[in-house]
Amino acid sequence: MAILKVARLGHPVLRHKAAPIAKDEIQSPRIQQLIDDMFETMQEYAGIGLAAPQVHEGIRLFVAGVRDADVITPMTEDVDMPFLTVINPEIVPVTKEVVSDWEGCLSIPDIRGQVPRADAVRLRALDRTGKKYELVASGLPARVIQHETDHLDGVVFFDRMKSLETLAFMDEFRRYWAKDHEE
């Protein structure tokens, strides 16, 4: 296990479209080690999601979540997202409802902004054994899944903001905005 260096905004790797992972490559020691290292890195920096391009790997893989769990579907709880390994994801909105809420990103440290996202999405992906799975997520897990899938297409949350008016440094976020939020 190792803590990986996280690419910050401005590094070109964050703007490249990542390549799918071949199914027979998923079980390789390189990919399995990368997944372990990404979980360790995400937890070290207190993130709830981390995409492979953020650790300089241009492949369609992200990890997410805040706790161990046997059951991963359905996911609706706001702060209780189970750990997921997500490979070659496809997401489709399952509602027309769009909700704006705060996001941050380990590649854009100490900044928060409000981002509109579909309130619920269906995710189809491969797990770390190469097995297909599907789940429906809403609320925070749906937001995280959309944010991390965007990283695989070279998109960061700034790109999704309707306006940049809510951009805030962490200190100012806590001081002026967090009281409107549950945190």
Ligand code: NI
């Ligand atoms: Ni991010």
